[in-house]
Amino acid sequence: MTELLTAAQMQAIEQAAIASGEVTGLELMERAGQGVVEAIFEEWPELAQPVESGRGASPSRSPEYLGKDDAPRRAVVLCGPGNNGGDGFVVARLLKERGWAVEVFLYGEPEKLPPDAKVNYERWRESDAVRPLCEEVIDAGEDADLAVDAVFGTGLTRPFLDHGEVQSELNLWQAASRRGAAPRVVAVDMPSGACADSGLYLGYAGENPFDSAVMANFTVSFHRAKLGQFLSDGAVACGKVVVKDIGLVDRDSPAVPGEVVTLAAPSAGGKAFGHKYSHGHALLLSGGHGRTGAARLAARGALRIGAGLVTVGSPRSAMMENAYQLTAIMLRQIDGPNELDQLLEDRRINAVCLGPGLGLGAETQMLVMSVLKQERGTVLDADALTQFEQNPGVLFEALHGNCVITPHGGEFARLFPDLDEKLNAPATTGPAYSKVDATREAAKRAGCVVLFKGPDTVIAAPNGCCSVNSAHYQRSAPWLATAGSGDVLAGFIIGLMARGLSPMQAAETAAYLHVECALNFGPGLIAEDLPEQIPTVLRRLDIP
Ligand SMILES: NC(=O)C1=CN([C@@H]2O[C@H](COP(=O)(O)OP(=O)(O)OC[C@H]3O[C@@H](n4cnc5c(N)ncnc54)[C@H](O)[C@@H]3O)[C@@H](O)[C@H]2O)[C@@H](O)CC1
Numbered sequence: 204m205t206e207l208l209t210a211a212q213m214q215a216i217e218q219a220a221i222a223s224g225e226v227t228g229l230e231l232m233e234r235a236g237q238g239v240v241e242a243i244f245e246e247w248p249e250l251a252q253p254v255e256s257g258r259g260a261s262p263s264r265s266p267e268y269l270g271k272d273d274a275p276r277r278a279v280v281l282c283g284p285g286n287n288g289g290d291g292f293v294v295a296r297l298l299k300e301r302g303w304a305v306e307v308f309l310y311g312e313p314e315k316l317p318p319d320a321k322v323n324y325e326r327w328r329e330s331d332a333v334r335p336l337c338e339e340v341i342d343a344g345e346d347a348d349l350a351v352d353a354v355f356g357t358g359l360t361r362p363f364l365d366h367g368e369v370q371s372e373l374n375l376w377q378a379a380s381r382r383g384a385a386p387r388v389v390a391v392d393m394p395s396g397a398c399a400d401s402g403l404y405l406g407y408a409g410e411n412p413f414d415s416a417v418m419a420n421f422t423v424s425f426h427r428a429k430l431g432q433f434l435s436d437g438a439v440a441c442g443k444v445v446v447k448d449i450g451l452v453d454r455d456s457p458a459v460p461g462e463v464v465t466l467a468a469p470s471a472g473g474k475a476f477g478h479k480y481s482h483g484h485a486l487l488l489s490g491g492h493g494r495t496g497a498a499r500l501a502a503r504g505a506l507r508i509g510a511g512l513v514t515v516g517s518p519r520s521a522m523m524e525n526a527y528q529l530t531a532i533m534l535r536q537i538d539g540p541n542e543l544d545q546l547l548e549d550r551r552i553n554a555v556c557l558g559p560g561l562g563l564g565a566e567t568q569m570l571v572m573s574v575l576k577q578e579r580g581t582v583l584d585a586d587a588l589t590q591f592e593q594n595p596g597v598l599f600e601a602l603h604g605n606c607v608i609t610p611h612g613g614e615f616a617r618l619f620p621d622l623d624e625k626l627n628a629p630a631t632t633g634p635a636y637s638k639v640d641a642t643r644e645a646a647k648r649a650g651c652v653v654l655f656k657g658p659d660t661v662i663a664a665p666n667g668c669c670s671v672n673s674a675h676y677q678r679s680a681p682w683l684a685t686a687g688s689g690d691v692l693a694g695f696i697i698g699l700m701a702r703g704l705s706p707m708q709a710a711e712t713a714a715y716l717h718v719e720c721a722l723n724f725g726p727g728l729i730a731e732d733l734p735e736q737i738p739t740v741l742r743r744l745d746i747p
Pocket residue numbers: 213214216217218231232235283284285286287288289290317354355356357358359360361362363364391392393425449
């Protein structure tokens with residue numbers, strides 16, 4: 204797991220390091236600029252060679268040593284009014300020291316630059332010009348190898364909509380550069396205009412920022428990745444995230460609590476020992492005739508992920524339909540809450556999932572209430588959530604600490620309309636309200652773990668623990684958005700809860716493995732394929 208930082212957390216770490224006397228702001232800025240340059244050449248080693256050379260040119264050669272056929276590499280560097288701009292001046296200088304031809308543009312007034320950025324501005328000005336940020340960037344950049352976006356980083360507080368034509372040009376370059384037809388775009392810390400906490404582009408009310416805002420081929424961040432690089436638009440706009448160490452140490456800062464982590468491969472698992480009952484018994488409730496597939500998908504997920512026993516509880520109308528299609532999974536007839544209560548007298552059934560395909564109506568509400576009374580491991584998904592659209596408070600009162608609810612965007616809006624409104628309101632000031640903020644508030648209100656689905660799945664517990672399961676960058680699996688995939692996720696969670704994982708651990712592990720299953724299968728995936736990937740995925744991750 205890696206910690207993701209908000210802008211405030213990063214600033215607190217930086218300030219503490221400077222206050223301790225270990226390092227100065229100027230040194231940090233120099234390391235940040237060095238980190239960017241290092242990352243550029245690691246990502247694109249060919250840029251270390253002068254144009255047309257290819258004869259073993261040294262990356263550190265200065266222009267006077269270029270061969271007669273060699274032309275220097277060219278960059279445009281766009282600097283902003285804060286320390287992100289300061290990093291940009293360092294990058295410009297270091298590239299120039301490597302023999303590059305560099306043109307620098309500044310958004311803002313030089314005399315207002317913060318002290319460290321001003322020092323680096325002046326160092327650059329000793330030998331070179333700085334032009335105000337203007338459309339000429341486009342002409343200057345068209346034949347360049349590289350465009351460096353150092354306009355705004357973690358300090359963005361309001362929309363950056365000025366110079367829209369320059370931003371959309373950077374946007375076009377990052378797309379065209381993949382075909383080798385334009386300069387590559389590197390963002391320093393964040394693509395400018397996107398909020399480092401929420402990933403939202405500020406000021407794009409109802410518009411698609413991906414048409415016109417800055418997008419990068421890759422983004423170089425410092426010390427730790429930022430939340431906004433994994434959430435919402437930010438997870439698309441960064442292109443890829445490289446984190447460079449600038450010599451800071453983590454410190455607990457009571458002023459800015461709230462650690463959020465990205466999930467890594469789980470070590471939990473271990474079905475190596477024990478009786479089938481010691482791995483728990485999960486019950487999943489099926490919908491009626493014609494609506495049974497969702498529960499079976501979830502049940503298959505629960506069994507594959509290692510629940511000792513899995514039972515589908517089915518109404519009479521769907522018994523035959525379920526019986527034809529279940530083998531290792533057991534089947535019990537359950538008509539209504541009384542029969543459910545009777546079955547749950549068997550205390551070995553330690554985890555219950557309901558919602559997928561269950562249908563809407565009074566009976567669903569009674570079944571949910573009946574299960575919640577039992578305080579057993581419970582996962583509520585789909586219809587079991589939508590059922591409470593009119594009276595979410597009733598659900599929140601009944602939920603307890605041994606539950607996980609797994610809303611997608613629509614279900615989240617039904618249960619938490621005010622949080623959804625805040626999340627989807629046009630972001631105009633930074634740091635903007637994020638999916639992490641919304642999920643944390645939801646978990647507190649619901650009194651249980653909330654797993655808010657999406658390519659940026661956020662999981663939060665009522666105590667504030669929070670993680671992001673990102674299906675972006677090297678874990679991008681767009682084919683996971685397929686019918687029934689959420690049912691399998693609910694099944695994975697309940698299977699792990701049956702095996703004794705805590706609700707938070709179960710939700711995190713299931714979410715991680717769900718994406719791994721999709722990656723393992725690849726395009727063409729349908730929900731039925733997901734549980735079948737579990738054996739390979741567990742073997743690959745060395746989970747016995
Ligand atoms: N925090 C750290 O530890 C380090 C930070 N560094 C760099 O410093 C950056 C943060 O610097 P800053 O806090 O100065 O923030 P930024 O450089 O992101 O810019 C913020 C400045 O611009 C103003 N501003 C915000 N939105 C604006 C808008 N839309 N239009 C006009 N002005 C606007 C703010 O009032 C502030 O003065 C990081 O992203 C990183 O690149 C690095 O130098 C190294 C270490």
